Amino acid sequence: MSDENNEQKFGGTSDPQDTGTGPRIRTQSECSITSDDGAQGSSGKRQRTTSAQFMVSSGMTAASPPKFVTLEEIMQAANGMRDMALVHQIVVDDDFKLQKVDPPPNTLHQMVNDTMKKAFWDLLRNELGEDPPSYTQALVLLEDIKKGLFAVLLPQHTKIKQQISEILDGDLIKQQAENGVLDFGHYAQYVISVMAKLCAPVRDDKIKELTQTVDVVDTFKGILETLDLMKLDMANFTLQMARPDIIAHSVELERKKFADFLAVQTDGLEHTTKWLLRHVDKNETPPSNSASYENFIRYVVKKASWEAFIDLLDWAEGEPYPETFMIDETRLRDLQMKTNRLTAVGTILLVTLSNAGPDLQSIAEFKGSLKDHITILLQSVKTDKELKEALANVAEQVINDVKEAQRKYQLVEMDEVSEAVLRQQILSVSDPSHKIRGLVRQRIKEFFMDIIESSTAAPQKVPTGLTSLQRELAAIAGQFLRIISHNNTVFCIYYYDIVSAALPKPA
Incomplete structure (x- = not known):
């Protein structure tokens, strides 16, 4: 195994945009734990269609004849997961937009793409430069442009579409070319005038x-x-208009696509089960009557889910994510990295302010400037090794900031001994077992947990000593909350089944 793979990720698993106004976590009592359409049986009992699917896929039922799936079924499930990923991206990311995809630089794809384009434009230039001019490529180009203009029109643009069809009429342009009276530049200016309106x-x-x-x-x-850019603008505009409908139907779609995935995936909830049951006390005694047992399971699921969600911010490198979060792996890794980085910033701030004295601690401008400088110096840090390498520069910047602030506010400047102590304390922050670093991380996780557990949208109190990081904490909390809220709404039916299958049944 390479050194890179062995390298401990920044933040490790040290011990323990919106701060309460974003989407709320759907508790088990709020999500459907029946079949997807929420229907009840004629006897009033819950229809456990989804539960049955889960029990079969996870191997929790008795032995049954082996099931074989075709390649076509597997490919359909894979395509379904891609559709699900796109819908999920739209739901959890307010800023989601379609982007222009260019070939990667310095690749064969890019070289072929550039060569083909250059060949076309060179051929067009040569044909127009002939005497008399040849318009073979020009006619193809005008037809492509005509289709491109139609692609950026809205349904109500009927008159503009009719006008474009009349002016960019292929037969008429071909006749003009054959008679030597085609004004290619005139058509260019007409197309530009239409584009300016659209x-x-x-x-x-x-x-x-x-x-x-x-x-x-x-x-x-x-x-x-x-x-091409206008077509992308139109696609994003259409997506923005359809977003409320996409969100409204996203839960149903994601559940269906995931059920299709489970139908062809052996033990498709293996990692989800291990992840969730780590936070369930299997020795807990359930109540004896059915009504109380139902509420008991809901409570255990809710409690275990909350703790399991927070666990995602300490996810070990290389450990498979729960299947129910596989679409969010990149986003969760990014949030984990941001949380680790913010933990380091908060630790350095606390260490610095405790050494700088009470006078500087009360100056908000100094604390804000200090935080910004530390954040800039750590913005590319991803591992504990990189953190250790960056801390020397951070220490010098911090000491310089403290001295400048002491001179600015006419305070006693720190001596060489105090400076050496502060430098050493900052350098020691790279240790994953650093006590203050562990305390800061624990406070951040508790802050996130308070937001998840809150049954209202009331603002949550920022952890003690981390008020300078309020904006950054809110941004991470908002993104994290949106992901786990949507996830819990979609997959709570599976979480219920996993927990209920693991706990003893009532007598």
């Missing part, structure tokens, strides 16, 4: 640039590039 304001500068371009080939090249 484009988003962010593309106005590009349209202005096109109107000032003299070379006709460069003009059409810019037209195609701008049309």
